[in-house]
Amino acid sequence: MLLPRWQETHARFRDRPALFDGDDVVSFDDLARALEGIPVATAPVIASGSALDIALATLRGWRDHQPVLPLEKPGAIELDSASIPEGIAHLKLTPGSDGQPRTVRFTADQIAADADRLVAAMGLRPEVPNLATISLSHSYGYSSIILPMLLHGIPLQNVEVPFPAVVVEAWRKHARVVVPAVPSMWRAWQRSGILADAPIELAISAGAPLPLELEETVWNEHGLKLHNFYGASECGGISWDASEKPRTHAGDLGEPLPGVSVETDDESRFVIRSNAVALGYDRLRSGETLGDGEFLTPDCGHFENGRLTLDSRAGGHINVAGRKVGAGRIESILRETGGLTRVRVFGVPSHDPDRVDEVAALIPVGTQVSATRTAAATQLAGWEMPRHWIPAENEAWWSLSRQDLRQRFTG
Template identity: 70%
Template sequence: MLLLRWNKTLEKFRDQPAIFDGERVSSFSDLAESLAALPAATGPIAAQGSAHQIALATLQGWRDGQAILPLEKPGLPELGPIPEGVAHLKLTPGNEGQPRTVRFTAAQIAADADRLVAAMDLTPEIPNLATISLSHSYGYSSIILPLLLHGIPIQTVEVPFPAVVTAAWKNHKRVIVPAVPSMWRAWHRSGILKDAPIALAISAGAPLSLELETAIWNDCGLKLHNFYGASECGGISYDRSSSPRSHPDDLGEALPGVDVTLDASGRFMIRSSSVALGYDDSRSDEKLTAGSFLTPDHGHLDGPRLLLDSRGGDTINVAGRKLGPGRIEAVLRATGFIEDVRVFGIPSHDPERVDEVAALITTDHSIRDLSKAVADTLAGWEIPRHWITDPEPGDWQLTRQSLRKKHAGLAK
């Protein structure tokens, strides 16, 4: 199904630019030629690296009938048996221990991309600026899949620094920019958004503050469109309005084909054709089956619009990047420097950063030694910013959400 879709894209856009990467411009036929040179894959494929590499890995999986797992870091994790019919996997942060995969059929993963392209009026005449990670669910569904299924080209960006971004969009009359709030804030502060050739500005991955949205509107006349989704079901809602929202927790209207209701606890229940089959390791308190997903987020409905009351779960959101505290705990324990540890997120003083990582520990070693010991395993943003070395005895019995509330003042 996905390979047939790609063949239609190739037939329609064969000689058109597909990926703008520095001085190199690859056409859709160039991608097809590169694919033909790849050997047949005999197992799951890790899609990682550059936009060109991720696109080719995706096409290779479609061609050879293998499941694709986009990854930010090298190395395919142990996946175990993959059920028949699973075409795509997403890695989600596991709150307790190792990350888990979410399983999708070809139809489910395509439905998400088709829904976004239609709702956002994406067009092959305007390229997507790839400032976000293409291996994360947001970037993959918003940029890689529209490229391969709808012929919407990509302009790569090596790093989202203001000078690099402006150099990238100068190559085009108009660009579409999916980004996260921390990027929008940095670009606004640098002054590059004034008179920028942005046809559509999208913000997702973390809550978009009303202050940032309004400031960019007032200073640059640019409307940021808030987009809400989850790895397990893809896009959920989108703010289509042409002026700033009046409520900071306004998540926009449900996307076409997405039904949103509330369960008894006030959490969003999502039903759509892009909801995943399930996790590779499900828990009794979760609801994820083909067609329906119960989010950890609580909210309410105001007519067609979704309003967020509180974000649930233990996942830590650092400027749009999701982090499972259990994995950080495992890495810290592996150093042999600590007796016990509990990792959790606390609200950042910077609303666009969202969370900061905190760790409750018992150790005889210095924090400097501990940080150095995990530097080769954890990315800089994953290493705790706040260390609690003299916790109260009762802290160890608290949930992560309770620890978050108790120690919220650490980041102020």
């Protein structure tokens, strides 16, 4: 199903740009020709690296009937090919609170349904490229940028780093652009002044709560509306704020996307139903619901005037500027360095609201962390590394839950 969709895209947009990267322009036909020279895959395909690398790895998986797993850092998980059921076309990696990351499993129809829904709801079109400032290996970037390119012919403009000067140079190449980003990026761009007269047709913010103050400031200074977008790895897009004026409530998640049904259970948790809900996890934990078109989120909220309102967020991950960090996985990596006899990893609120959380590590008193940091850096991305190393001055701290540690060391 995915390969024929790509072949339709290729036939329709053959000579048109698929990917802009600096002064290089890669056409859809260039992608097809490059794919011909790639060996046949006999195991799940890891999609990582540059935008071009991820696009070609994706096409390789589709061509060779292998699941595609986008990863920001290769080696984050070892896949057992034999354990993946037939019919799985796509995998997403989610943080593991128990130290073991999990994969979410999708059929071809499910992963395509998410991209199709976003393209239709947001009015994305081939004449206006997506600016690729976010990670293309994460669910948000993959479904918003990579899949629309391969399934709908919507080109992407690569951005090496989301620094203001680099972003300006990228969007100057186009009359109009669509910009999916996270709040911390919008904050940095607003402070730098580059949003004045920016050629942005649609500004999207997801991955972390969008502060009302930031949304209002961007609107008042530049007349640019930031559209709050809410989704989850397990089901793709859930809702978005399509209105043309700033919201008045920070918890306003907008209206459910077409084809997405949202209800609340007895604990006010969102129950999502759509054709983009994943087939399931590789390991289901007690109390979880995922499969048969239904996903029970850890987030709680309610409906207000037909719009979804977030009351509280839950879950075992740490949100660092829109990137989900698994505390258990970081603990495992830190222990494997041999430099720590004990460690507990948890999140604490950042003083920068756009960053949301920062990673903290409880460690034994007297521990020297420099060698541990160096050893762990081979497996942890910079944003996963603890910013706070807290000596356990009280033995009772080790028995606290992550939530209790968060409360204990907040402020």
